[in-house]
Amino acid sequence: MTKKTVLSKDGTTIVYDQVGAGPVVILVNGALGYRSHPKQVELVSLLADQFTVINYDRRGRGESSDTVPYTVMKEIEDIEALISNEGGSASLFGMSSGAVLALEAANKLSGKLTKLAVFEPPLILDESRPPLPSHYVEQLNDAIQQGDRTKAVTIFMSQALLIPNQYLEPMQRDPMWQEFEDVAHTLPYDGLIVKDVAKGMPLPKGKWSNVLCATCVIAGEHSEAFFHDGAKKLVEHLNDGEYHILQGQDHDVAPTALAPLLKEFYHR
Secondary structure (H helix, E strand, O other): OEEEEEEOOOOOEEEEEEEEOOOEEEEEOOOOOOOOOHHHHHHHHHHOOOOEEEEEOOOOOOOOOOOOOOOHHHHHHHHHHHHHHOOOOEEEEEEOHHHHHHHHHHHHOHHHEEEEEEEOOOOOOOOOOOOOOOOHHHHHHHHHHOOOHHHHHHHHHHHHOOOOHHHHHHHHOOHHHHHHHHOHHHHHHHHHHHHHHOOOOOOOOOOOOOOOOEEEEEEEOOOOHHHHHHHHHHHHHOOOEEEEEEOOOOOOOOHHHHHHHHHHHHHO
């Protein structure tokens, strides 16, 4: 493993690990994700025997720096900088809201993307679950500005993940909660990334029409219905998309279940 850095267009330092050898695959985390998370590290190790895996901290997380104001385009530029630093072309894998970011990047950087795989992008395109509130990002920003990271994580858990209130207090006593709070200031970023596709309305016309590479859209067998509904509609919307169900899995997917499918798809 080699730890490396690259400067994004706006001067933000993106820190990443380069692991393995072979075609380049960049992993894009979802909300609250970071490169040293045990499941992320496990996925890297499972892919690194066949690929050069780029495992990076998204801006504002882990060891990467940040530059305000935030825009989704800046995160796309972060991915572009990683691609340029690692040979000029790459495949992407995006997880949850990171899957939506990966779709946005593939739409803007189509000539630099080899293949794209996404796991359960949180597309709320119908009435199968409540949409994100129209003021969701504003609520998160207000909590962060007040210095209340607990409130910000609670807003995310209750409104984005729909976790019932009676479960939130026990979760706050778990050591993992503090790790969530450490990156809570980035929750509005993911809120902006998914804002246009979490309204309970169909995908906007032409959304991701420039995603030209083959795209594998994955959902877990036991995941909520809206993940499957969104995945199917996304595949219909893409130029070259396919839908896969991972048996026995849900949104908290096991790397051991995910890695074989990714290997097969990227090598195809």
